[in-house]
Amino acid sequence: MVAGGVEKLLASALGNPFPQVREILGGYAGLELPKREAALRSALQLLETSSQPARRSARPAARIAPPTAAPGERLPPDAEVSCLDTGPGGARKLASLGLHTLRDVLHAYPHRHEDRRALPDLAEVEEGQKVTVEGRVVAKSRRSPRPGMLVIDVTLETPSGGRVKATWFNQPWVERQLREGARLVLTGRVKRFGRSVQLGVEHLETVDGAQDSLSTGRIVGVYDSKEGISQEFLRRAAFRALQAVPLDDYLPAHWRQKYGLTDLGDALWGIHFPEDEAQLSRAHARLRFDEYLFLELRMLLQGEDAVLQGKRFEARGDDIERFEGALPFRMTNAQRRVLLEITDDMRSERQMARLVQGDVGSGKTAVAACALYLAVRDGYQGALMAPTEILARQHYSNLVGYLGQLDVRVGLLIGAMGARQKLEMQTRIAQGEVDVVVGTQALIQENVQFDNLGLAVIDEEHRFGVQQRRKLLAGRPDVLVMSATPIPRSLALTAYGDLELSIIDEMPPGRTPIETKLIQDTHRTQAYGFVMRQIREGRQAFVVTALIEENENLELLAATQLADDLKTILPEARIDLLHGRMSAAEKDHVMERFRAREFDLLVSTTVIEVGVDVPNATVMVIENAERFGLAQLHQLRGRVGRGSAQSYCVLIAGEHSKKTRQRLGIIEGSTDGFVIAEADLKLRGPGEIRGTRQSGIPDLRLADLANDTAIIEQARELAKHILAHDPRLEHPRLQYLRAELQSRSHSVAFREVI
Known part of the structure; x- marks a missing residue:
């Protein structure tokens, strides 16, 4: 019996040498009897450990050993934070930070x-x-x-x-x-x-x-916090959560050994209360790997198609040689390497799901055309779906050029066609009289039935919704996705986690690089003088206005004003305007007129379509270039340089700081989209790279996408291995992994997948 109670004893000088004991027994008087017993056992164990001989130092060691709770006193990770003794209003404070369960607290790492x-x-x-x-x-x-x-x-x-x-x-x-x-x-x-x-x-x-x-x-x-919530409170909550939750590891020991990872308990104690730099480093490595592993598992399971049986093609070598022999050029080594990766997938029984990335002009369409040809040679139909009608027509023209001489029947199905034309094409598709169909979303209308679809090629997949894609893929064709938007490998492996990745990183020989020049807005007059000289030589030009605070009305106003100004500055030039308030048909009509050389200069907002081919356009002027990301500037620059004439890109900077000049200097000095995308990722982070906010990537607490490519590839390798052997995570040894994956997946629909 202690006069005044245990807490009074701990508050006295007797308690001073044992601050950790005071921490464990804090609030003792308010605890129920079983919890008092558990707290006392933990304190006694700590005192026994502390009584052993130890090397003395100038300052007492602050090592915190996780105590062992009494049987039955441990709490599951999904227990509510109200189960923790965090003082009056503690649960409310944690909830205000989005921390509702003990798992939330454990994974709210210090920043x-x-x-x-x-x-x-x-x-x-x-x-x-x-x-x-x-x-x-x-x-x-x-x-x-x-x-x-x-x-x-x-x-x-x-x-x-x-x-x-x-x-x-x-x-x-x-x-x-x-x-x-x-x-x-x-x-x-x-x-x-x-x-x-x-x-x-x-x-x-x-x-x-x-x-x-x-x-x-x-x-x-x-820790991340807010007014009224102290760091001490958050540390105490993390400490008590670590005490309360059994840190059962969801990664078996042989996987941890293979990838050089510490166990989960060491990692979670180490991220919150590291004994030294070595433990903190181990913790970062393990928990960062886990973030990527669960992301890759989620992406692979979400894709559904990743574990489905697909078509099995012969993809014969002599057919590949016949296709290449009919081309007016020789494929690059990068094209051949990617084609080999595609044909390996096509010969497999599993459904192909592959992303082919390549800069503008790298030859993605030729590779896709060869894959479509191989599917047709094996008795299947192929489809290529593009996000806009003008791109669909462009692909149709290219595929007719590649495949027409090889006895492949290529058809086009777009919304602008008349009802009779559509019906005729739909009938021919259903009866197998068309081998390869190129189209827009018209391909996934309910009245389009394929006779035997074997390969679906989707251009710029991020432009389509999930349900739109699934309609095309209902018959489980092999899937090839093309993108002319270079993004870093690390980002591609996460944003497109359900797809294998192929990169065409070589340009065909003889292609003239676009010359890029960065100038200040004080030299704008000289820039447009150069544009006028190009127009007089029979060329055409784009002028793009900057994105203005995501405000379409202001952007339209700025573009309209710029077009009016240019009509005054360049009275000889025929000028037209393209903006986001136009319908798809209106945009297509403007672009068709531009391609037909009916006017000289197109003033546009940022809606210029990726991949639109205007061979006679040789100049791209980008106003207020500092407002764009590097990857987007590179995409805009890719609208020119499609023909044989030398092409130019002029970046006009309205902001003249050294930082801006250095950043835009990356575009000025490089035409490699992947180099530029890597620089963009390091400068702005993954959340700001255009298009990734819609990709389903969650906030990664510890991950560093700019430098983690090797870790991502390891995590992806393990995720694919796990699902290849147990697609539903049903094995008893994966119960903790399955539970953790479900808890990290906020979508109810996704939780039902597993």
């Missing part, structure tokens, strides 16, 4: 870590340096140097006996935490005034005795 094992000697800190200091408040004052301004000054005494003045400007709400005797941890920038040191505070933590081991004397995590 950075601070080394508080040996805080700096302020005598050695330089002016302007950002530091973290610890100490007790020995004096406090408030002043108002001028009306409406409040300055709070606190003098802090550090453990070494030094003193530092800390200052807050216009933050009256912090005053209640600054009572004399309070123990604080402050982060801020140093200012020196002779021998005295002043700290402009950026981050404040109050530390009580029970939280000593969590906030000082160790590597400390700093």
